[in-house]
Amino acid sequence: xxxxxxxxxxxxxxxxxxxxxxxxxxxxxxxxxxxxxxxxxxxxxxxxxxxxxxxxxxxxxxxxxxxxxxxxxxxxxxxxxxxxxxxxxxxxxx
Numbered sequence: 001x002x003x004x005x006x007x008x009x010x011x012x013x014x015x016x017x018x019x020x021x022x023x024x025x026x027x028x029x030x031x032x033x034x035x036x037x038x039x040x041x042x043x044x045x046x047x048x049x050x051x052x053x054x055x056x057x058x059x060x061x062x063x064x065x066x067x068x069x070x071x072x073x074x075x076x077x078x079x080x081x082x083x084x085x086x087x088x089x090x091x092x093x094x
Contacts (some may be wrong), residue, residue, distance in 0.1 A: 016066070016070075017066070026065060026068075027062070027065050030061055030062055030065045031062065034062060037054065037058060038058065068093045068094075071089065071093055072090055075089055
């Protein structure tokens with residue numbers, strides 16, 4: 001993985017986003033709300049600085065949701081049965 005070409009890494013990243021889109025309802029909700037936010041913001045015709053800030057916020061929310069989904073999937077794989085530590089981790093990620 002370390003010596004992969006940039007294009008291969010980029011393809012893997014987009015595949016991960018695709019998995020999140022198909023498997024995680026909350027990711028789709030966050031994408032939809034992010035788009036609504038950007039469209040509503042466009043009606044306000046803000047300056048470039050405000051655009052940068054709102055796009056950064058939307059991107060951070062989506063990145064946090066991807067990280068949350070990845071940790072949940074990994075913990076479910078490692079401990080398919082109910083485990084108290086996994087439950088705590090999932091509660092903290094929520």
